[in-house]
Amino acid sequence: MPPPASLASGKNEDWDLDTFNSLMLGFSVAFQPDVLFYAFIGCLVGTLVGVLPGVGPLAGISILLPATFGLDATKAIVMLAGIYYGSQYGGSTTSILMRIPGEASSVMTCIDGFAMAQKGRAGAALAIAAVGSFVAGTLSVLALTLVAPPLAAFALKFGPPEYTALLLLGLVFLAYMSTTSLPRTLLMASIGLLLGCIGIDTMSGQFRYAFDIKELADGIGIVPVAVGLFGLGEILSTPARSMDAKIISPRLADLMPTRAEWREATPPILRGSVLGFLVGIVPGSAHIISSFISYALEKRLSKHPEQFGHGAVAGVAGPESANNAASTGAFVPMLALGLPTGPVTAVLMAALLIHGVPPGPTLVTDHPQVFWGFIASMYVGNLMLLALNLPLVGLFVMVLRIPYAYLYPLILMFCVLGVYEVSHSIVDVWIMLIMGVVGYLLRKCDLDPAPLVLGLVIAPTLELSFRQALTMSGGDFSIFVRRPISAVLLVLAALLLAHSISTLLTARRDWRRKLAEAEAGDNKSA
Amino acid sequence: MILRRDHVVGGVLLAVAVLTYLASGDLPAGTLGSPGPGMLPYIALAAIALFASALLVSARESPPFAETDWSDLPHAVSVTVAAVLAIALYEPLGFLITMLALISGVLALIERVAPWRAAVYALAITFGTKLLLTTLLKSPLPQGPFGF
Structure with a gap:
């Protein structure tokens, strides 16, 4: 069924359909053969990105962004989002078979997934991870379908003060949820904000920090910064010899979990789905946090907590479901509010902007074919991923056997190529290189580059809304507390900040410290 | 005194903030009623200086800089x-x-x-x-x- 002309053109004509009808129209877009094709490519590439250690979804999306320039916005976002949620599926493979998280959010799966593999249950662990990911992915897309449109409608009431408060809350949330310390996170976000100020000021036309380099007039792009920090930076800090690890090969015949394993996996999958979606909405490294919280929750609820760390099925089912649900939950603020919850959604937002589609409250009304086509494609994408991940596990094991020494020159080539193709500017490629070196040094200093990217992305909107709000009020700061929505958001930000500072001052060992320890490999802390 | 990792990080970033401020030239911050193009950059620079100083103050909790693994x-x-x-x-x-x-x-x-x-x-x-x-x-x- 082709979409109506009003939808295909992206114009808001006769747009009075309810959610169900809108979703059906989304499916009519998602089932178009070319959209299906790009969803498949995104899911396949995402799985590979998740499988390969040292290549995260952010680098994968950034590097492949230029490949979408010839596509329309719907196909581009469908493919790029497929890489994102596909990587959450693929990340479990290396965690289970090698005890190396293919993707940061799979770090908790390493613990019990690898233990199951050592007991000869690698196939069952992979199947539980894949089915859990599918259930969580589908349930969370359903939640996204129901939550995002009303939230977008509510956000239409937002003016400059509300947007300023919302973005500040986003930054504070990021700092609150971060596993590094509050000053470190806010320091990185501030550097991102400063980088976001480079170029021509849109309100006055004045050059800022461009130092007579005309290519900097348009500012520093998100892609060179993201590819540099996460793509090249990762290559620089990963010598090939450090990636040699033993791989446990599962037998296809062993893929089916036993009835007892299914029974044990079902409640954690459902709990992980709900938990992951809720955590995913919150800015920060949501999918990592969601898998950690899910693991801790399952261990607490289990009748046999002593099995955790030794191959507990719930230790695989819960975190894997949670990180998939979180990756979908992260789309809620991105689609409905135009607010990125992390660097991946920031780059996806940039991709939409490049294609002339501004994410935010007007996306549902102004570009319904993109919004609903994207949501419908996620239902289809989750099915594709389930079909891809289990039968092709042998192929992914083969990919894992490719030495890293052969992979990283290829990634390096795509870093250069990908950044150059965005603007055909060699200056951007030099920026990528500088950011790669910066990314390497940040890792050495235990500084997380993700808040920097987030700061860079929100800087233009934050600056515009902040200046507009002050101009509206004639310089009266009380405008931010006189308006109820803005006041509520700022009070929330102040409470989170106060809690973070009190934790910092009393040096309490809270869940963030435990998560940092778990990420560093200390599985006892969970 | 042992030179620690956060001494180096805080010191370098504090210097970056000061140097960037000096390089800002005549970028006008404007007034509160009419904010200029320099307002957000100066706020960001102040924030960088503040958090870099916080790292310097709490640097004793970070590992010695000499222990940083540079094998790669x-x-x-x-x-x-x-x-x-x-x-x-x-x-x-x-x-x-x-x-x-x-x-x-x-x-x-x-x-x-x-x-x-x-x-x-x-x-x-x-x-x-x-x-x-x-x-x-x-x-x-x-x-x-x-x-x-």
């Missing part, structure tokens, strides 16, 4: 040099020659892979990528002096 530095330097050369030559020599040199060079010189194996791999990857980008994705690549 030779690899990082080698790859950076390869990337610098590739970027410098990318537009003058074009995609094909530059990437052939980059991949085969990294494999043969840094990873000590047999030169013939490195060359075959580089040929397959670069030609495959060019084919994919120019024919399927219709994305033009920089061409070298020989027209490819």
Whole structure:
């Protein structure tokens, strides 16, 4: 069924359909053969990105962004989002078979997934991870379908003060949820904000920090910064010899979990789905946090907590479901509010902007074919991923056997190529290189580059809304507390900040410290 | 006094904030009623200075700078040099020659892979990528002096 002309053109004509009808129209877009094709490519590439250690979804999306320039916005976002949620599926493979998280959010799966593999249950662990990911992915897309449109409608009431408060809350949330310390996170976000100020000021036309380099007039792009920090930076800090690890090969015949394993996996999958979606909405490294919280929750609820760390099925089912649900939950603020919850959604937002589609409250009304086509494609994408991940596990094991020494020159080539193709500017490629070196040094200093990217992305909107709000009020700061929505958001930000500072001052060992320890490999802390 | 990691991080970033402020020249901050183009940059610089100072103050909790593991530095330097050369030559020599040199060079010189194996791999990857980008994705690549 082709979409109506009003939808295909992206114009808001006769747009009075309810959610169900809108979703059906989304499916009519998602089932178009070319959209299906790009969803498949995104899911396949995402799985590979998740499988390969040292290549995260952010680098994968950034590097492949230029490949979408010839596509329309719907196909581009469908493919790029497929890489994102596909990587959450693929990340479990290396965690289970090698005890190396293919993707940061799979770090908790390493613990019990690898233990199951050592007991000869690698196939069952992979199947539980894949089915859990599918259930969580589908349930969370359903939640996204129901939550995002009303939230977008509510956000239409937002003016400059509300947007300023919302973005500040986003930054504070990021700092609150971060596993590094509050000053470190806010320091990185501030550097991102400063980088976001480079170029021509849109309100006055004045050059800022461009130092007579005309290519900097348009500012520093998100892609060179993201590819540099996460793509090249990762290559620089990963010598090939450090990636040699033993791989446990599962037998296809062993893929089916036993009835007892299914029974044990079902409640954690459902709990992980709900938990992951809720955590995913919150800015920060949501999918990592969601898998950690899910693991801790399952261990607490289990009748046999002593099995955790030794191959507990719930230790695989819960975190894997949670990180998939979180990756979908992260789309809620991105689609409905135009607010990125992390660097991946920031780059996806940039991709939409490049294609002339501004994410935010007007996306549902102004570009319904993109919004609903994207949501419908996620239902289809989750099915594709389930079909891809289990039968092709042998192929992914083969990919894992490719030495890293052969992979990283290829990634390096795509870093250069990908950044150059965005603007055909060699200056951007030099920026990528500088950011790669910066990314390497940040890792050495235990500084997380993700808040920097987030700061860079929100800087233009934050600056515009902040200046507009002050101009509206004639310089009266009380405008931010006189308006109820803005006041509520700022009070929330102040409470989170106060809690973070009190934790910092009393040096309490809270869940963030435990998560940092778990990420560093200390599985006892969970 | 032991020089700790956060002494270095805080010190460097505090210096960056001060130097950037000095380089800001006549960027006007404007007034509260009419904020200028310098307002957010100055707020960001103040925030950088504040949080860098916080790191300096709490630096005793960080590990000694001398304990930082730099064992991957030779690899990082080698790859950076390869990337610098590739970027410098990318537009003058074009995609094909530059990437052939980059991949085969990294494999043969840094990873000590047999030169013939490195060359075959580089040929397959670069030609495959060019084919994919120019024919399927219709994305033009920089061409070298020989027209490819």
